[in-house]
Structures are given as structure tokens and as C-alpha cells.
Amino acid sequence: MRFRFLIFCLLVTLTMTLPCALGAQTPSAASSGRQVQSPAGSPERPAYSLPPDKLARAIKYSRIRVILDFVGTGWGILQLILLLTLRVVAKMRNFAVRVSRNRWGQCFVFTFALLLVTTVLNLPLDLYGQEMARVYGQSVQGWGSWSWDVGKGFLLTFVFGGLLVMLLFWVIRRSPNRWWLWFWIPAMILVLIAVFVAPVLIDPLFNKFEPLARTDPALVDRLEQVGARGGIKIPPDRMFLMKASEKVTTLNAYVTGYGASKRVVVWDNSISKATPDEISFIFGHEMGHYVLNHIPETLVFSGFLLLGEFYVGYRGVRWLIAQYGQRWNIPSQNDWGALVVLLLVLSVLSFLSEPIVNSYSRMHEHDADVYGQEVIHGIVQDPQRVAQQSFQLLGEMSLTDPNPNPFFEFWTFSHPSVSSRAAFAAKYNPWVEGGHPKYFVK
Template sequence: MRKLIGWAAIAFLAYTVFMCVYLFYLSDTSIPAQLKGSSVDPATFMTPRELLLSEEFSQIKNLLFFIAIPYKWLILILILCFGFSRKFSTWAAAISSKSFIQTAIYVFWFSFLTFILFFPLDFLGYEVSKRYRITTQTFQDWMKDQMTTFWLNYGLMLVIVFVVYILIRKFEKRWWLYAWLLSIPFTIFLTFIRPVIIDPLYNDFYPLKNKELETKILALAKEANIPAEHVYEVNMSEKTNSLNAYVTGIGSNSRIVLWDTTLNKLKEDEILFIMGHEMGHYVMKHIYFGVGGYLLLSLIGLYITRHLVVWIFRRGKDTLRIKDFTDISSLPLLLLVFSILSFAASPLTNAVSRFQEHKADEYAIEMIGNKQAAVSSFQKLTKAGLSQVNPPKLVKIFRYSHPTILERIDFIEKYEDGG
């Protein structure tokens, strides 16, 4: 156990040092010489101070992103090796003989401990965003969102864990397949209810006040065959200075949503371009491809997880303090393996997402036909979020679900010349 904890801690520290050196000293975020002075060059639309702040903020946020993932793995290893998982399982069994009650007790203590251990990193991320004036949210409101997320995740996790361990106990070899089959309607259901049940837990949604703009957006939606009767705005200015808009949901629950920060900081033609982009996702059914891709990867991930967990359990059950693979105390091991596999798959999922975002940009250009509005909207998005125009390669591969701003503006500028 001591060896495992020691090597895990050493690996985490070595990785953290490497990422610090890479992000702050080795990565090149400069603009290619041939693009200097063009609309891609942030020096043409950002002040020297904004350039400095965007570089600092991006470096820190990227570092926090890359640290957070292995830190989560380290937490799961420590929960296993120090016997917390086994202790939670023992407490739950002593309180009730009913499986659901035991699961509810275990999941609560496990969720609470991971929340506490991860809180310093979450709080640091909040403080960094607050310092650079990206986040406008008060600490009290931020904590309210944190607690909402905690209880929402607890409820979802309780249902999932309860069902998965029933399957593990009844179908030791094929539980992963049955779990995946049940995840299909569950995933579709969550996608369907998110716009009307989950999202309003965090923000207030109301019909767009600018009726003239709403009429123009709905005209675009009609042209794109999107079944929307209203455009919604959301009061994100209470939380952030960043800009965003989206089309979410499926079927009758589809919603067109604009952040009020977007309404306040972008011109009408820029907003229409952004909406054209979001409508492109709907028209090209990217949400369905996204759900399908997630289900396919989760099938592969669950299959590999099952075999890896059994292999690890047979060789290290005493070190990891796991009673039995069918006991809920093995949950951190399941989550650890699945999380590592998800991270390993992120370059692929991000690449697919970047392709879809590129196609949505192309759709918006064809639909709106306003090249200058497209360029200026991306420039303003960059300024508002203090984003890097040309991020380091590892950041793009593992973090970027959208093309870089450099790629997006450069594509738009060349589009009339043949794309």
C-alpha cells in the first residue's frame, strides 16, 4: 500500500512539474509570421494589457485543467488504499440490510469526501477566474451552484451505482453489456429533460426581450426547420463576462438560448452569425451523432473496464482494501479505470467535436453570408474570455472541443476564395 501511494504521489508531482514547464516555458503560442497584422493576430484587436492577461489566464487555467484529472485519480487511489471505501461500505451495511439504503449511505459519504478533497482545486479555479474578471459570481452564489451540482450528481450517481451493482452481482461476466443497454434510454432521457429541468436549476431562462431580434432568429430557425416558437435569454451576466449561445434539447424540448452577455456585447449581425452556427449543429444532427458516439465509446469503455478491474482486483485487492469485486467498496476502482480510459479517448472525441464545430462555422457562413460579422464575433469572444488565439498543441489535443480562434478566423478569411 505504501509503495502504491508513494509511486502515485511521485508520478503526480513529476507530471505537475512537466506540465508547468511545458505550459509556461516550452510551448509556442505565437502567431505564424505570415498571419502577423491580419485579423487573426490578437495584436490587431486586443490591447497590450489584454494580450498579457489572456496569456497569463490561459496558462493558469490550462495548468489547472491538466492537474485536475490526475488529481482526481490520486484521490480515488487514496480512498481505496486508506480504507475509506471499505469503511463506508461497512457503515452502510451496519445501518441497514436493504441494498438501496446501503447504496444511498455509501454514495453520500463517498461523494462528500471526494467533494471535500477536490474543493481546493475548484475554489482555486473560481478565484483565478474572479481575479481575471471572467467570473462575476459572488462566492455565495458560486457555493450555491456547487451544492446544486453536488446533490444533482448524488442523485444521478445513486441511481447508476445501485443499478450497476445489481447487474454486477447477478451477471458477473456480462454486467457491462447490460449496464450499457440500460444507459441508452437513460442518456436519451437526460438529453431530453436537460433544457427544461436541469439547466433552470442554475439560471433563470425567459423569452428574449428584443422581439425584433427574436423575429430574425426565428426566421433563421424556420429556414433551418428547427421547431422553435421562442428564443430564450439567460442571465449569465450574474456569473460571467464570457459570451455564448446554443441550441439544445431534442424533439419538442429543443431550445434556442442566448446568454445576456452575448446580447450586451455583440452587434445584431454578429449574434445572427453565432445563432447560424448553433443552428448548424441542429441541422447536421450533431447532438444525435454526439449521443451515438458517446454510447459507442461507453460500450468499449465498459468492456475494457470490466476486464481491467477484474485483473487489478485479483492482484491488489488487499492493497486496495476491497472486500469483494461485487461489493460497493470497489466503486472507486471502477471510476478510476473508466476515468483513465475517458481521458485516453479525449483526443479522439475532441477531434470529432472540432470537425463538427468547423462544419457549423461553414454552415453559418453560407446561411448568414456575413464574413466580417463572423470574424468580429470570434475576436470579441476571444477578448471576453481572455482566450489564446493559438494555444499549445497538447492543450488543443486534450482540451479543445472547438477549433482554435486562429483556425476559425483564418478559415473564414479564406472562405470566399474557395474555402
């Protein structure tokens, strides 16, 4: 999620299941990262491992990230309950109504007040998370730049969140008993629009991009080779270098957008730290999401999930207002304060559905790993070794613990473990006699 403000919870619910980039998520591992014994009895080095000093740091940092994840979710839910119980929401509603008689004015005043309060309440955790990223070498972004990104995120959330809130309450007023269905339709349309415009309008607000051909024309030729083998034509003028090194130390390369906005993005960290073969695999993985139709499949999956959450949200809002509306001073679902009640229900539903969403995502990520390894066959000399080394490098740069708690992996991780991915890559060889590649003819 790009922004971590609670009012954005509604927008996040719309987009939380879109495919993610290969190196952007926190991976995890179960037993596959531990040393095993070879038949001769000598220890066999796992496909992904870390030296002792880096392993200790990875374990500590992974625990911090998991704690922040669960604490952040719990605090987000708790603060909504407190804002309702202490009637802060009702006071913000009253303030918005006093400031303007126009519903558009009321909507944006209330949205701004709620966003401001929740941003301040979330700020300690956000500051701590950024400081830990700096301490553990994952971020090199200065506090001024970080604050500017937060400010831009605030403004974007205010503008687009306010429009979405206005649409929501217009639908509620028009169809009190079926708003969950009628709001779902434009919400899904907005998701499609967001996926299309984000690479062109949103991403450049947070990172610098320049033509990849200007920096590394040889890599452009290589990526065109990979794209041609996969049947995707992306011209060089749609290949970009992102100056990720100004903010983070991790690696990535991905395909984003669709139609006229589709483009290749390679982080400058990847060029400086990974080989062209490794970048080819990372790019091939991301290309797999497109070729294998993961984006439309995920939109369908998330659409049905979202429809169910909206229906439960509708039922939950009506029940909560009937039970606690008088105590909260929120008389009906037409009240601006009902937005916070809906956010509360959606926050709980989002947390409970997280394992379902992540399990679905891990399935797609594994398929993309297979595709990425197959698509570079014949382009790189040893696809197995290249893929395994790519995961080794990604894990090292991201300080990924080879052996985190399996429960945390099941609940919070959208990608398979780096250990299991590296082990699979090292063993996957369908080009031997009798083997059959899954997506390509030998």
C-alpha cells in the same frame, strides 16, 4: 461537465462527447494566430489578435486553466488510489452496511460518503479555479451564489448518481460476466433522457430564463429568419434569454434539447455586447449541430466509445481486485467498494481517450462554423466579416490566448482555435464566381 465531483465521473463518461456551445469551451491556437508577412513585407494583422495588455493576461489565464485541467485530472486519479490504498473506501463500505441492511440504503449511504469525501478533496482546486475566474474577469459570481450552485450540484449528483450506482450493482449481480454490456444499454437510454429533460428541469436550477420576445422582439424575428433559412422551425415561445451576466462575462447563444424540449437560448451578455449579426452567426453555428445531425452522430460515436470503456472497465476491475483486493479489503466486484475501482479505471480511460473525443468534436465544430457562415448569407450584409468579428469578440471576452502550446490544443480543446476559426471565416467565401457553398445552394 456541469459538476466536478469524482463520483460524477461515471455520469460524465456518459455525456462527455455531446456537442458544446460555440463560446462555452476554452479555444486554443497554433501558429495561425501569429503575425505573417504580406507580399509587400509589411506585417499583416491576424484575423484574431489581442492588445498587449490583454494578451499578457490571456497567456497567464490560459496557463492557469491548462494547469488546473491536468492537475485536476491527476489529482482525481490519485485520490481514488489513496482512498483505496488507505482503506478509506472499505471503511465507508463497512459504515454503509452497518447503517442499513437494505441494499438501497447501503447504496445511498455509501454514495453520499464517497461524494462528500471527494467533494472536500476537490474543493481547494475548485475554489482556486473560481477565484482565478473572478480575478481575470471571467466570473462575477459571488461566493454565496457559487456555494449554492455547488450545493445543488451535490444534491443532484447524490440523487441521480445513487440511482445509477444502484442500477450498476443490480446488473453486476444479475450478470457478473456481461454487466458491461447490459449496463451500457440503460446508460445510453439515460443519456437520451438527460439531453431531453436538462433544458426543462436542470438548467433552470442554475440560471434564470425568461422569454426572449419580452426583452428583444427584433432579435426573435432575426433568429426566426436564420432558422427558416436552415429549415428549422422554433416558435418564439421557445426562445429564451438567460441571465448569464449574474455569473459570467462571456457570450453565447445556442439551441438545446430535442423534440418537445428543443429551444433557443441567448445569453444576456450576448445581447449587450454583440451585434444582432454576430448573434445570428453564433446561433447559426449552434443550429448547424442540429441540421447536420451532430447530436445523433455524436451519440453513436460516444456510445461505441462508452461500450469499449465499459468492457475495459470490467476487465480492469476484475484484474485490480485480483491483484489488490485483499490489500484494499474489497473482495469482489459485487462489493460497494468496487465502484471506486471502476471509477479509477474509467478516470484513466477518460483521460487517455480525451484527444480522440476532442478531435472528433473539433471536426464537428468546424462543420458548424461553415454552416453558421453560410446560413446567414443573405441575412447579414457581410458573412465573412461578421463571423471573423464574432470570433474576435468571443476570444477577447474569454481571454483566449492566440498562441497556446499545440500539445495542449491537441489534448484538451474540444473546439478549433479561435485564431484558426477567425482566419477561416475571413477567407471563406464560396459565393464568388466558381465557388460552391457546402450546405446551401447559391
